[in-house]
Amino acid sequence: MDLAFSVGQVQPQVGLKGNALQGNLRRKAPTRSLPGREASRQEAPGKGALAGFAAAAVAVARGLRRRIRRRQGGQAVGTLERTAESLGWDVEGKPILKDRVEKALERGGLDGIALKQNKQWPTKGEVLGAIPKDCLVKETGRSLAHAAASTLQVLLCGYLAWKYIPMTTAAIPLWILYAVAQGTIATGPWVIGHECGHNAFCNEQWLQTLVGYTLHTALMVPYFSWQRSHAVHHSKTNHMSEGETHVPRVQKGDTNKYTTMAKSVGQGFVAGTRMITHLVLGWPAYILAGATGGPAYGKTNHLWPFTPFSNGKKDLFPGVWKQKVLLSDVGIVGMTALLMWWAKHSGLASVFALYLAPLMVTNCWLVLYTWLQHTDVDIPHFDKENWTWVKGAFHTVDRPYGPVLDYLHHKIGSTHVAHHVCSAIPFYKARKATEALKEKFPNFYLYDPTPVHKALWRVSSRCTAVQKAEGNNGMYIFT
Template sequence: MDKKTEFPTLTELKHSIPNECFESNLGLSLYYTVRAIFNASASVALVYAARSTPFIADSTVLNALVCALYIYVQGVIFWGFFTVGHDCGHSSFSRYHSINFIVGCIMHSAILTPFESWRITHRHHHKNTGNVDKDEIFYPHRGPDDHQDVRQWVYTLGGAWFVYLKVGYAPRTMNHFNPWDPLLIRRASAVIASIASWCAAAAGIAYLTYTYGFAKMGLYYFAPLFVFASFLVITTFLHHNDEATPWYGDAEWNYVKGNLSSVDRSYGWFVDNLSHNIGTHQVHHLFPIIPHYKLHDATAHFAAKYPHLVRKSSEPIISAFFKTAQLYVKYGAVPVNAQHFTLGEAASSATKSA
């Protein structure tokens, strides 16, 4: 796709996807919730049992390998926690607001994410995806508001997620823990309730840390939490950035163009399964009401009808991330009056003028 592409309307795009793809199933949504909790609990039990056996306990190398494998797998499972809450935030988990709120708070608080304030800023991201002037995070910076130091956050992986929760992404800053932030104040009571849930989870984690020590909690909880946050940063960044991903100025942007700029990526069967198909991002962005377990089917129908609009990358994730991050940090500054921007074009222009 390029800037001359003719885009269908959102209604036309919706007609390419069967109606049943837009219908959530509460029983199935709860199944994935219970499955994620079971997987997390089973992982803890299995690694504890494995490390208690003399065969592994007496081997530094085997113990380290078991711990590393656990941290990775549990991090992916925590990412699945996030995706369940993510469905709750979009009301694709169920059509019952109270159930969405309760499950969302439980699943997100378990991974130290304030559900309601995240839900609000994430919806703001969906409403402005691909808009240089209004998007939420990992957008190129406009002219005099160039913040290369902020773009460098992407290199901190999971660290960028926790910093974003506290201060937003400059120059559009906000605090997910402040119910009176201008973006949150209309839902202040719900934000306060979800922050209370976050505080309860944080208190429980603090108690467990005090009881069992930081070393054990570092292994069983904090290290996987960082892996989850790193996956979240990598996927959020790569779903909205590559060399050819178009960004639009506010005057040129519209919902369809902006959300079609999202990039589908696979993270391998194992990760895709435990993270609940988060890589099927284009159709999710167009129609966030579609539950995660119907995204593959919906994407297939969309691709069959509009193959020229599909934006998908099969590039290996790690190499894609570091290559694109380097482009983003170095060239992610949009000229003041530009209404169309890609990192590839910016890099090419810089090379020619050098």
Template sequence: MACSLADSGFLLKGNLHKPINGHRFVSLFPTGASYLTWEVLPQCKAKHRRFVIPLRRSKTVKSVASPVTSPFPVDGAQHRKELCESYGFRQIGEPLPDNITLKNIIDTLPKTVFEIDNIKAWKSVLISATSYVLGLFLISKSPWYLLPLAWAWTGSAVTGFFVIGHDCAHKSFSKNKLLEDIVGTLVFLPLIYPYEPWRIKHDRHHARTNMLKEDTAWQPVMKKHFEESPIFRRAIIYGYGPIRPIMSISHWLLWHFDLNKFRPTEAGKVKFSLACVYAFMAIGWPLLIYKTGMVGWIKFWLMPWLVYHFWMSTFTIIHHTAPHIPFKSSEEWNATQAQLNGTVHCDYPKWIEILCHDINVHIPHHISSRIPSYNLRAAHKSLQENWGKYLNEASWNWRLMKTILTTCHMYDKERNYISFEEVAPEISQPITFLKRVMPDYA
């Protein structure tokens, strides 16, 4: 074992697992080298000094306990490899140096990834429209036991509409900005999403990704909010546990229909978007119910909409949530680290990637939201070549989801997250249940 100190060196001898002043030192690694910083070393009482021999100021000193191999820091390759196995990741990126800027990263991307291609843009519309119509046909013809498959397809297809509107909101769909707003408004209508409120809210997410209080997407639970009332605590536990994969429904309802959340200068466009959604509901829903009955409304609209929210919730959670990804206060926040180190690339089955237009190739989108969805893979390949060691990457698996749903709950500055089981074990049965029943394979 080797110990690297910031300002001094020392030699450990004897039983390394014996507590010193109430602290136990156990290496995170099976053999080889570990690093300790002086800040985490407890002050040794006189009775423990027989275990410590002062040395000259030194960067690294050897212990008599075990052989020394090539040293690596606590966040070194071996540690990250172990975290990957534990969390269900394929790769956990190295910390990005403080002096790297978003411009440094953007400058390494090929200029072609920023180019808008009208043919590719309208091809994505054609894919989504065709897939959606096919899904509705499957719903109409499927026996009851095949309906879940038809809903899964149709809900995934309508998620593609969202991604097209997402490109429109980022001004990466067309060079004609009026056309973008029209297309964005129309493709959001089947989702009952008001385009302009969502665009404004989403821009704030990009400007403050993983900023503790300002990010408008998923955040850790704050202690003061959790302690407001017993009933509220139970609701939060369910919301961040078993029903988290569809909790974007509450986010949709609370964020997008409240005019008080928007500036007076934004109110005009927000009201227009809301009027479009209300008109769609007032005309489309009665027609659907008239033609197919209430059961038809559930079959053709509600169930695919719930599948869309499953993807909306799941995609968004995985994009920025993991035990090793911090949320930071505005004073400590670093934009480049948040966008590159704080964003996750996740691979899904091919049919989902096609229907959802590669929205989960998400790191380049946070480096620059001007990259159209059809260029995200080329941009990600460039990032892998130039910045690959800093990237967080995964393929969707049960261990990844289990880690998020059972661990990533309450904010803690030192540990990033604390599980509800730790802070409120008496009411955390939903989390215990998930740990017991969810598969654990990666």
């Protein structure tokens, strides 16, 4: 079931459009030169001048892109002229593999860093040792202040809508705007609950559990169930069989249903369809059926960890976690009863407009963040023999969400690499940890400056299935 957590075709930055020009920025110019070009220049001096201006424009674009990389991502940008061969791929006599790798380079925004072969990976101890010690210090007062601010923002937005937007058909456009705004704001408390689930909120366990359980239950999230499955996701990031959430399908043969669909109705239709199914249906599909979870766990359900679920080779909710799942259900049942009481007294339309519609937007944000943190055309997954914790952590990617979303969502998308390296870092110290990782591991840290809406379109349209690539790194790359 290919529904939950994933996302389109983008050209990385600098105002340049078109795959051909982007390819020129990535590859050596001689491979793009055409026979007879010199003769045409001699015959038409005007064209030579135009070519000179074009070459100058390309040079300026390269300089701008290097500066963007240094300022925004700290990526290693020694050269932009990436090819499959320069990244260590053995593609001689393998035109299909060569084409796949070079298409990933053209479409992606990471300059081939994630696809480079035979890298000398640091140890887990070396990676964790790069995190400044003070980044691990949790400040209870500061965490509570952020939790209170996010909660008050949601309550204020809801109050203003209840007070000033009439419950009429004519006001539907205003209610749509409210749903988008409130759903976006409510993602903040969601992230705070996520902090609690990671033991990153405070040292007082009872307080941390109380805050996390309350905030997640208010957003219809089974707190302990998701805490467990999300911990598995962190422990097996980008693992093809034991990963949890956003584990891609393996393509058998030369095509899959989405590439076939693209040929008949267009790539845009594929992107639009997958964005709807993932962003709208993805979260309930994951909670109720384990959609995009790793095959090792079989079909799973975050509300019922018994038969007919819990049928995989590995149990997603082993031992005491089964009881914790049921404890999560107590909160969900209580929240459902509260909503039913509200609907009985104020009407279903009021509940939908003020709560359910914004909740759908919050769920969209959750799926979007998780999808883009671990998926793109130039980010590989790994088989059991070649996966390591370090590879998983460093195949997480940070993206530019801007100051407003970073404030509202506590930098969940722009400091996610550091979060995967050490999930106990409070979000308000993740920026410092990120800078330390960029400085210590510039050839492993991933930052894609592609605007998020373009990255979403690229991932939804292009990241439909993977195949294992020939080579000794055990990489599964998107077709």
